[in-house]
Amino acid sequence: MWLISIPMILWVLVFCYIPMYGIIIAFMNYIPGKPMFSSDWVGFLHFKTFFHSPDFWHVIRNTLAISGLGIVFGFTAPIILALLLNELRGRIFKRFVQTVSYLPHFISWVVVASILFATLGNEGFMNDILLRLGFIDKPISFLGEGKYFWGVLTTTNVWKDVGWATIIYLSAIAGVDSELYDAGKVDGLGRFGMVWHIILPSIRPTIVLLFILGIGGILNAGFEQQLLIGNSQTREYYEVIDTYAYKYGIQLGNYSYGAAIGFLKGIISLLLVLAANRISKKALDTSIL
């Protein structure tokens, strides 16, 4: 088995671990074009700069809020949808619904942003309807006011990925032993009872695994969607760690600053995964390590 794994282990080593030495520039004043090790060593300067940045708190707040909403809605929605799909009896209808629910996953964010502008813009479809029905007397700036941004983004994220994310749950549900259902029937369980007492406990390891991995990605609050849907009016609500690192690190040529922010994000994510894993191990006796 180890022999078979060697190529993959080498691949991971070469492409995932060796490049990590570059993280050292987070502690240097790296200037593009100069050899990395001739750059000045500055210790934690870039981390301090980030902590003292006027944007620090709202960047962290936005990242946690958008990710938190993603976990609450984006994590639960596929489970619910998978359970509902599992209850569909007509094979053709079930496949049709599944296919339709996957489709948004394949639409690029550029197209999604265009759809959003056409729907929720000041002169979009939604405002048009609300104005015509007399519910409002002037357009609501759904995409121009920060207070709507998290909601719009979470809804869009859920819409785009809910179908795709059900695949893994549907396969987990398909793996539930049919004898359990028979036993449930004998015990007089109805459809909700089956879901609650048989399906959910059976797919619990899958749910926990995906939850722990999801916690690790809690600081991945998005990138393209923020840049495409966000604008100067909503900046205080859309700027997240990744967009900030891109703008101030890559675009300004401050690679060290960008690397420091990325490194910080990686450390926090790792700690979150370890914490979630520990909690899960204690509470549910299920873990990934």
Add this chain to the structure above:
Amino acid sequence: MKKSLMLLVTVVFSFTALAGCGGGSKPEQEAGGDKTQSDSSQISEKKVNEFGWEMPDKTIEINFYSGQDNPDKVNKYQAELQKYILEKFNVKLHNIVYDVDQKEKLNLMLASGDYPEVITGLNESQAQQWVNQGKAVEIGQYVDQSGANIKSQLETWYKSYPSQDGKLYMLPKYWGLLPIPDNSAHIRNDWYVAMGSPSFETPEQYYDILKQMQAAHPKNAKGEKTYALSGIAPVTTNMVPTLAGMWGLQNGYKVSPEGDMTHWVNTEEGLELTKFMNQIYRDGLLDPDTFVNKFDEWKAKFSSERIMGHIGPWWQSWNAGHEVWQKTNKDWKEDQRYVQVALKAAGVEKSYLSPKNARGGTFTIITDKAKHPEDIVKWMNFSITDMGTRLMGWGAPNQPDSVWKFENGKWSWVEEAKQAIINATWNYDKSDTLGQTYLMLVEGQGTMKDDGKSTLWFDQNFNNEAKWKKVMNDNLKDTIYDNSLGSITIPANDPLLITQQQIDDQLETLWAKTVMSKTEDEMTNNFNVLKDKLNRAGLHDIEKYRSDVYKDRMKNWK
């Protein structure tokens, strides 16, 4: 049968192989590079072309990166002029662009070491970054050897380009002062005339007229709501410096006689101009997408007759106004257009709308990839001349579509092209096809020395004859100013650059919120919050840096 088949296959392979060998040499001949070299090498005496350029024996090849653009478009548009210059000068110019942010691309070039022999369109701090890393070639010696025209054209500015140790690494592009306006307020002409052309001078009076105009045209032909004003994001970059100029500020800064620079948010004038915009918003006459519009979105609204006025560069209302209507409306009349007008707030001595940087705001460097930097300087020494500037700015002469002729050492306009500009019927796509300004490296945009009136921009050469250009120039002649001292950039890798970016980002967000305040009290409160936040983020440091540089220039650039 089998033998015949084998024979056939052998013959086919043999021919294919021979054809392949032949084909290999053909593109080289077509490309012209090697052919020109071998042909030229047989010329024993130096040949001087009609422009006075001594033809080099070997083709001088100059590949230069010029920033962000569509590569296919640029390759298409540079082709004609590129071919002409190769044939007439034995110089092969190649403008390289990428559809990637210029700042990002430059940093990637530095990090990867993959860049061409010349880079142009750099601001001073970007150029300095290449110098600091030893990637830019010191060209002072080459200019001393073969750059007499460079020195004479740049005159007194020449001494401002070398670094502190006296070494020259960069030369300017678009230097020189062309006294024609860039920015202004705009108003829909035919509707204004229909109102009886009421006079106005202040921004408030201007808005009052726009308001009346909007009341007369509340909806466009499609029944869509109209507005007095709109904008293109980022508004604090695209509109505010011009707006602040109406309150006497220079490119967004209040400059004291001693050279102290104060950002507009820290001035009374800044509050006043914000009040002005807030009033338009509260009246429901500011396009709600003002802070979101990209140019194309704004253009779509503007060209569909939904915006009464505009504040920004003159060409925007031409491009999005009558230049669209000319093509789409067969009944279009000449006066259906926007005119550019000067505004000056009450009590303000002078309106500063069009900052000019005679020293040049963008620069060209020769990188360490250049094998023969002296040849590149030689080309620059020609292209910086008046005739060189004509060639680069107007495209090749004596061609079927040319806008100018050059015969027996004398140049003249192609009358048809000239009249098209004068009559405002010129199709600007033609300018692109001619390659106008696509192959520039060091050309100036001021008035040329040999006739005292020609300029790089083809369409700006007939301003006194072109009716609407003349109207614009007459209206705005007192709003142009030399901002060479105030054109300051923060050096790359300076921590102030992050501060500057943070301030720019916050400014756009918080000013949008301030302008969109529902009451005047809320607006004043939001403005004070904006001011406090920006000052806490380091705006005073930026002001100090700029003031120090400005004062230093006042002392040294006399």
